[in-house]
Amino acid sequence: MLPTACDSQDLLADSAECRRSGHNAPVSDHLTPAGLLATDIEFDRERLIPHATFDHYGAGVYRRRIRMVNHRTASDGQTGRTTGELEDDFHHFRVEIIHDGSNIVEANGTGLRGPWVTCMEADRPLREIEGHPLTASSTGIGAYTAPTMNCTHLFDLTGLTVAHTQRDVAERVYDFAVADVQDSEGTRELAAWRDGEQVLRWTASTAEVFEPPEWRDAPLAVKFIPWAAQNLDPETAEVAIALRRVIAISHGRVMDLDTTPTAADLGAGPNGRCHSFQPEVAVKAIRNKKSAFDFADHSEHMLSDMAVRDA
Numbered sequence: 619m620l621p622t623a624c625d626s627q628d629l630l631a632d633s634a635e636c637r638r639s640g641h642n643a644p645v646s647d648h649l650t651p652a653g654l655l656a657t658d659i660e661f662d663r664e665r666l667i668p669h670a671t672f673d674h675y676g677a678g679v680y681r682r683r684i685r686m687v688n689h690r691t692a693s694d695g696q697t698g699r700t701t702g703e704l705e706d707d708f709h710h711f712r713v714e715i716i717h718d719g720s721n722i723v724e725a726n727g728t729g730l731r732g733p734w735v736t737c738m739e740a741d742r743p744l745r746e747i748e749g750h751p752l753t754a755s756s757t758g759i760g761a762y763t764a765p766t767m768n769c770t771h772l773f774d775l776t777g778l779t780v781a782h783t784q785r786d787v788a789e790r791v792y793d794f795a796v797a798d799v800q801d802s803e804g805t806r807e808l809a810a811w812r813d814g815e816q817v818l819r820w821t822a823s824t825a826e827v828f829e830p831p832e833w834r835d836a837p838l839a840v841k842f843i844p845w846a847a848q849n850l851d852p853e854t855a856e857v858a859i860a861l862r863r864v865i866a867i868s869h870g871r872v873m874d875l876d877t878t879p880t881a882a883d884l885g886a887g888p889n890g891r892c893h894s895f896q897p898e899v900a901v902k903a904i905r906n907k908k909s910a911f912d913f914a915d916h917s918e919h920m921l922s923d924m925a926v927r928d929a
Contacts, residue, residue, distance in 0.1 A: 649679065649795045649797055649807055649808070649809045649819070650795070653918050654683075654791060654918060654921075654922060655918050655919060655922035656922060656925065657922050657923050657925075657926075658923075658925060658926060659923065659926065660923045660926045660927075661919060661922065661923050663731075663911060663919075666916065666919060667911045667912070667913060667916050667919065668911065668912050668916075669908055669910060669911055669912065670707055670871070670874075670910035670911060670912045671912070672871070672872065672873070672874040675798050675871055675872045676798045676799070676800070677798065678797075678798050678871065678912075678914050679795050679796065679797050679798070679914050680706070680707060680795070680796045680798075680864065680867070680868035680870070680871050680914075681706060681707070681793070681794065681795050681796075681913050681914065681917045681920065682704065682705070682706035682793070682794040682864050682867070682920075683704070683705055683706070683791065683792065683793050683794075683917070683920040683921050684702065684703070684704045684775060684778060684791070684792040684794075684860070685702065685703050685789065685790070685791050685792075685921050685924055686700065686701070686702040686778060686779050686782035686789065686790050687700065687701050687702070687782075687788060687789045687924075687928060688700050688782060688783065688785065688787070688788050688789070689701065689928065691719070692717055692718050692719030692720075693719070697716050697717060697718055697723055698715075698716070698717045698718070698719060698783060699714065699715070699716055699717075700714075700715045700717070700779055700780075700782055700783045701713065701714045701715070701779070701924075701927075701928050702715075702775050702776070702778060702779030702782065703775070703921050703924050703927070704771055704772075704774070704775040705731075705913075705920045705921050706864075706867065706913065706920070707870065707871070707910055707911050707912060707913055708731075708732075708733055708867070708870050708909070708910050709731060709732055709733075709737075709771045710729075710730040710731035710732075711727065711728065711729055711730065711732070711769070711771050711772045711775050712727070712728040712730055712775075712927060713725065713726065713727045713728070713744075713772065713775055713776045713779050714726040714728075715776070715779050715780055715783060717752055717783055719752075720751060720752060721749060721750060721751055721752065722747050722748050722749065722750055722751075722752060722780065723748065723749075724748060725744050725745055725747050725748055725776060726741065727740065727741035727744045727769075727772050727776065728741065729741070729769070729772065731906070731909055732769070732771075732906060732909065733875055733894075733905065733906055733909060733910070734880075734881050734894045734903035734904065734905060734906060735902075735903065735904045735905075735906055736881070736893065736894045736899050736902060736903040736904075737769055737772075737893070737894055737903075737906075739893075740768055740769030740772050740892075740893045740894070741772070743763055743764075743767045743768045743893060744763065744768055744769075744772060744773065744776060746762055746763035747759045747762040747763050747776070747780075750762040752780060752783050752784060753780060753781065753784075754781050754784040754852065755777075755781060755847075755852070755856075756774075756777040756778045756780075756781040756856045756859065756860070757777055757843055757847075757859065758777065758780065758781070759773070759776060759777045759780055760777070766890055766891060766892060766896075767893060767896065768892065768893055769892055769893050769894070770863075770891070770892045774860065774863060778792075778856070778860070781856065789813075790812070790813060791812075791813055791814070792810065792811070792812055792857060792860060793810070793811040793814075793917075794808070794809070794810050794811075794860065794861055794864045795808065795809050796808040796864050796865060796868035798868075798871065803823060804823040804824055805821060805822070805823055805828065806821075806822065806823075806865075806868075807819070807820070807821050807822075808820050808822060808861060808864065808865065808868075809861075810857050810858075810860065810861040812853075812857055817854070817857055818854075818857060818858060818861055820833060820861070822838065822865065823838075824838065824839065824865055824866065825838050825839040826838055826839070836858075838862055838865070842859065842862055843859055846858050846859055870910070875905055875910070876905060876907045876908065876910075878905055879904065879905060880900065880901060880902070880903050880904055880905065881894050881895055881899075881900040881903035881905075882897075882900035882901045882903065
């Protein structure tokens with residue numbers, strides 16, 4: 619079994635201040651999560667968060683935050699309610715799970731921001747999980763609906779949120795940070811925090827983990843999910859699977875998709891990988907221009923207004 623956590627460091631450091639005070643430090647030194655603000659007013663992302671400019675790759679950090687909240691449990695004829703949200707530079711999705719304690723009654727997905735207009739309709743295939751049993755595994759809903767027919771990010775978020783229904787804690791927050799690639803081999807540093815505590819930190823490429831040594835057998839490129847289920851405890855597997863996901867998503871920091879009219883114009887490479895890249899959908903998947911933000915110095919704002927939508 620691999621370790622469940624590494625030494626906690628740089629906990630809840632303010633990302634903007636860290637980057638200002640250490641602007642000459644290696645980019646990996648900025649792998650720190652920001653504090654989580656909380657507000658009862660929906661903040662204006664267009665006004666407060668700069669749009670991505672794609673002109674300073676190599677000196678920055680991609681960030682993602684996921685929050686899940688158990689609002690009520692199922693008891694005495696009342697349904698349970700759990701919500702989850704995911705936000706990063708390129709995406710903002712939300713899901714609400716209504717359950718009876720045993721089965722999923724409703725799965726209400728919402729696309730708040732995404733790269734293609736068709737991302738906003740990805741709640742439809744997600745509803746195939748309704749009526750199926752709750753599962754403590756964040757990938758368990760893959761038995762109920764095909765991941766490639768769904769929005770990847772909404773699907774991942776939903777799996778995590780369904781798993782959270784099985785916990786006896788009100789809230790869980792995951793933070794992820796991926797430093798820009800620093801060499802021709804695609805090496806970068808990345809880290810994950812659970813509720814403010816650093817639990818994983820890797821030096822990795824898209825295909826393999828180089829450091830720490832105990833992770834070198836992890837097959838990032840293929841069959842990672844079954845490998846994680848077999849070799850890791852459930853809590854570590856959950857966060858490791860989510861951390862692996864952001865390696866690929868962080869590449870968006872070098873891709874200005876505003877020059878691409880539709881998803882189909884990206885060619886055959888991504889075909890079939892998600893809802894918007896199904897061939898019949900990609901041709902109508904128009905680019906949502908100016909939808910990419912840069913949260914590197916503003917990550918404390920990510921999902922800070924989730925309570926407004928939870929009300």
